[in-house]
Amino acid sequence: MKVISTVLDLLFPPKCVFCARVLNKTDEGWCDKCTEALPYTNNNGKQDGDVFDFCVSPLYYTGTVRRSLLRYKFKNASYYSDTYGKVLAECIRELKNSSSFDAGYDIISWVPLSKKRERKRGYDQAMLLAYKTAFELGDVAVETLKKAIDVQPQSELGDKTERSVNIKGAYVVSDSDLIAGKRILLIDDIVTTGSTFDECSRVLLASGAAVVICAALARGE
Ligand SMILES: [Zn+2]
Numbered sequence: 577m578k579v580i581s582t583v584l585d586l587l588f589p590p591k592c593v594f595c596a597r598v599l600n601k602t603d604e605g606w607c608d609k610c611t612e613a614l615p616y617t618n619n620n621g622k623q624d625g626d627v628f629d630f631c632v633s634p635l636y637y638t639g640t641v642r643r644s645l646l647r648y649k650f651k652n653a654s655y656y657s658d659t660y661g662k663v664l665a666e667c668i669r670e671l672k673n674s675s676s677f678d679a680g681y682d683i684i685s686w687v688p689l690s691k692k693r694e695r696k697r698g699y700d701q702a703m704l705l706a707y708k709t710a711f712e713l714g715d716v717a718v719e720t721l722k723k724a725i726d727v728q729p730q731s732e733l734g735d736k737t738e739r740s741v742n743i744k745g746a747y748v749v750s751d752s753d754l755i756a757g758k759r760i761l762l763i764d765d766i767v768t769t770g771s772t773f774d775e776c777s778r779v780l781l782a783s784g785a786a787v788v789i790c791a792a793l794a795r796g797e
Pocket residue numbers: 592593594595596597606607608609610611
């Protein structure tokens with residue numbers, strides 16, 4: 577198997593998930609240059625929600641991060657979730673170690689795609705990210721929500737009001753017994769206005785969840 581993987585590496589050399597440069601043998605998923613120069617947020621990119629408690633994001637959605645996430649979502653680069661999971665897990669680990677606010681949670685979950693969109697894309701990018709992030713944290717991610725209706729992509733809409741109206745009623749809880757009294761950590765790839773996280777949180781809290789905190793790999797500036 578080692579021979580096969582060596583041949584594959586020669587034919588398709590592993591590239592940095594962010595800048596797409598060919599990696600050195602010692603690099604794992606991303607290059608030294610990106611490690612130094614990515615658009616990192618301060619204070620874990622913490623922002624408060626209207627419904628969820630707060631959301632953290634290690635990166636800003638700009639430059640190489642934006643281009644990388646577009647490949648992840650639209651160019652079949654689902655394996656980027658391995659590296660993204662490491663970056664997001666590190667952010668959550670830092671949060672748990674900081675005493676500035678309560679970052680406890682009982683369940684790791686994600687903002688789901690509609691079945692129609694998942695079939696088209698071939699994978700649910702937030703679910704993969706949640707799986708990998710949970711794995712890095714020595715945990716597992718479980719489904720708490722389903723997207724019941726396919727709405728217009730939030731990225732095609734403008735301000736928060738427009739996005740809130742668009743997403744209202746799109747999600748339903750998968751299993752209310754599972755979430756009753758639980759603190760949920762909800763994961764998505766990108767957060768911009770927070771209206772998707774707010775709507776997911778509204779549905780989870782209405783079905784008995786105690787608290788919802790959120791984490792996204794990248795946030796709007
Ligand atoms: Zn790079």
